[in-house]
Amino acid sequence: MKVQHRWDLFCHVVDNLGDIGVTWRLARQLAAEHQQQVRLFLDDFKAFAHIAPQVQLRAAEQNLAGVQIVPWARQAQATPGDVVVEMFGCHLSDAFIAQIGKASPQPVWLNLEHLSAEKWVDLHHLKPSPQSGGLMKYFYYPGFTDKSGGLLRESNLISQRDNWQMQPSAKRIALRALGLPPPPDHALTVLLFSYARQRLDGWLHTMAASERPVALWVCPGPVMTAINTWLDMTLQTGQITSRGSLSIYALPYIPQQRFDELLWAADVCIVRGEDSFVRAQWAAKPFVWHIYPQEDSAHDRKLDAFLDLYLNEADSELRDTVVHFWTAWNRGLDLAPAWLEFVSSLPALQRHALKWSRSLQTQADLASQLVDEVQQLASNRPSLAPAR
Numbered sequence: 001m002k003v004q005h006r007w008d009l010f011c012h013v014v015d016n017l018g019d020i021g022v023t024w025r026l027a028r029q030l031a032a033e034h035q036q037q038v039r040l041f042l043d044d045f046k047a048f049a050h051i052a053p054q055v056q057l058r059a060a061e062q063n064l065a066g067v068q069i070v071p072w073a074r075q076a077q078a079t080p081g082d083v084v085v086e087m088f089g090c091h092l093s094d095a096f097i098a099q100i101g102k103a104s105p106q107p108v109w110l111n112l113e114h115l116s117a118e119k120w121v122d123l124h125h126l127k128p129s130p131q132s133g134g135l136m137k138y139f140y141y142p143g144f145t146d147k148s149g150g151l152l153r154e155s156n157l158i159s160q161r162d163n164w165q166m167q168p169s170a171k172r173i174a175l176r177a178l179g180l181p182p183p184p185d186h187a188l189t190v191l192l193f194s195y196a197r198q199r200l201d202g203w204l205h206t207m208a209a210s211e212r213p214v215a216l217w218v219c220p221g222p223v224m225t226a227i228n229t230w231l232d233m234t235l236q237t238g239q240i241t242s243r244g245s246l247s248i249y250a251l252p253y254i255p256q257q258r259f260d261e262l263l264w265a266a267d268v269c270i271v272r273g274e275d276s277f278v279r280a281q282w283a284a285k286p287f288v289w290h291i292y293p294q295e296d297s298a299h300d301r302k303l304d305a306f307l308d309l310y311l312n313e314a315d316s317e318l319r320d321t322v323v324h325f326w327t328a329w330n331r332g333l334d335l336a337p338a339w340l341e342f343v344s345s346l347p348a349l350q351r352h353a354l355k356w357s358r359s360l361q362t363q364a365d366l367a368s369q370l371v372d373e374v375q376q377l378a379s380n381r382p383s384l385a386p387a388r
């Protein structure tokens with residue numbers, strides 16, 4: 001039987017939406033699917049409001065989707081719960097760490113790390129790290145293998161996706177609800193959620209000149225600058241414009257609970273970071289991962305490690321197609337030749353995406369694994385009490 005614990009998740013937003021994006025998805029799942037009591041300490045409510053518009057920016061405390069949300073600074077007066085999770089190595093205040101040290105029984109303390117397909121992840125997952133004052137912190141690594149901590153996946157996600165895909169009207173209704181004009185008949189639909197990128201001209205020209213109409217849905221963010229330069233105008237949120245066969249639509253922010261529908265509705269997804277990268281895989285769509293750039297080219301190793309896994313069972317033609325386009329995207333090269341190759345392989349890429357998604361589904365999801373691990377770590381400590 002699952003014990004109900006009091007969880008404290010700590011999220012420091014470094015940049016972008018991924019820190020709160022992953023944390024919010026995990027928090028909601030812990031509360032809704034595992035009946036855990038979740039409190040989320042957060043330092044950037046404006047970033048949060050992009051993906052959860054109902055959030056109040058200045059509330060001292062609020063409850064959303066069964067999660068208690070409090071400003072970061074409140075940790076100074078807070079008593080730790082049964083489980084403390086630092087998201088992505090964000091640092092807790094000394095005052096809160098002192099409270100962890102004083103708590104009896106001591107909370108299970110974890111650092112949930114960034115996602116990587118690199119092999120070392122399996123070796124480091126759940127390793128303890130002794131802290132000063134006799135405290136112990138465990139490192140939790142998400143990942144793609146059975147020895148890693150898994151990927152976030154809601155229990156009904158795949159059935160929801162399949163039901164949605166099977167209803168011919170679902171796409172039309174969703175697009176309307178998302179404020180998207182219906183794309184022209186037989187159009188190729190492309191969702192663009194990437195980092196800033198130069199040299200989009202060749203790609204945009206190629207789409208504008210293609211026989212098949214293309215609808216490009218652009219999420220808010222810095223990539224819009226290069227698109228506006230090419231368009232020679234400033235496309236406002238909610239506005240659409242066309243050049244030849246290409247229509248470009250500037251999307252508003254979409255609540256996280258509806259973000260999947262954009263991926264499900266698109267034929268090709270260009271995603272980034274961690275959460276949208278994982279969601280594109282659950283959407284089972286041909287996709288491109290714009291990886292978060294890191295120092296010392298660490299992102300190249302991460303990208304290669306994922307491609308090795310993702311393409312392990314692909315034939316050499318498909319492998320080349322994916323590698324060419326992903327490399328061109330991530331290295332800032334001209335995209336036109338690799339795009340044409342990619343688009344002409346879409347049926348095979350689609351089959352591959354579905355096969356990959358099915359293979360990932362055999363893994364236990366991250367939240368379930370985390371709850372089980374915490375329960376085990378907690379029960380190895382003689383006196384950790386369930387929530388009162």
Ligand SMILES: Cc1cn([C@H]2C[C@H](O)[C@@H](COP(=O)(O)OP(=O)(O)O[C@H]3O[C@@H](C)[C@H](O)[C@@H](O)[C@H]3O)O2)c(=O)[nH]c1=O
Nearest residue numbers: 016017018021051219253254255256273274275276292
């Ligand atoms: C555009 C958009 C995004 N989202 C959500 C989906 C995701 O949960 C989140 C975006 O997160 P990601 O896809 O991870 O991309 P990101 O680039 O925003 O986040 C990145 O942040 C850096 C600090 C990390 O180091 C990176 O690894 C990565 O997490 O925003 C919406 O809910 N609605 C929207 O309209």
